Amino acid sequence: SQQGEEDPQALSIQEGENATMNCSYKTSINNLQWYRQNSGRGLVHLILIRSNEREKHSGRLRVTLDTSKKSSSLLITASRAADTASYFCASQQYNFNKFYFGSGTKLNVKP
Amino acid sequence: GAVVSQHPSWVICKSGTSVKIECRSLDFQATTMFWYRQFPKQSLMLMATSNEGSKATYEQGVEKDKFLINHASLTLSTLTVTSAHPEDSSFYICSASGRVTDTQYFGPGTRLTVL
Secondary structure: OOOEOEEOOEEEEEOOOOEEEEEEOOOOEEEEEEEEEOOOOOEEEEEEEEOOOOEEEEOOEEEEEEOOOOEEEEEEOOOOHHHOEEEEEEEEEOOOOOEEEEOOEEEEEEO | OOOEEEEOOEEEEOOOOOEEEEEEEOOOOOOEEEEEEEOOOOOEEEEEEEEOOOOOEEOOOOOOOOEEEEEEEOOEEEEEEOOOOHHHOEEEEEEEEOOOOOOOEEOOOEEEEEO
16 A cells, blocks of 8 residues: 555544644655645645654644654644644655655544 | 646546546646545545656556546646546545645645546
8 A cells, every 4th residue: 555554543632632643654755744634625734844854843733753663743732623624644755756645634623 | 835726626427428637737837746536534545646748657556548647738737537437436636746846736626426
């Protein structure tokens, strides 16, 4: 399968709590990106982390990358009901201009 | 950010017919375009990568004669689903990247329903 794995598959939390989702990928990468998708809609780009970076922040988002373990995590702090969506990681293959998506985490933030 | 459009946003067709989906980059030159398929409650599966003026590169398991991709200009790629069947019903999403190859811009998707 071209897909990497994400866990958990589904996550339900209360508003204000933090949400952490993890992503693993299979091959060497140039970068890894996180996207959000509301039900039946297009993708929204959240954050990009390059293979030589270990951590990156953007607003309430924090992403880490461990290339030795071929894994990444996305932390959303102080979650809001509007964060309810599916979250996907996408890894850009090293030396190839194409992207493979992880299996996704469905986040439900209860008000 | 750059804008990518898709047309149509949804289409319903009869089994056996062919359907063409357009993907356009509106404000940049897309040297590479990608086509993905997404089944309900699943992730995006890369179908093919196309570079302007050359043949598309298909992922393993994707039938190139069934899913015809044309990338004739730097702003337009088309995906034609030939002889569509109900199992081809899916959400098809395109994306495009330009000279900055680590960034891809996604279209809003096309929902195909084959009756």
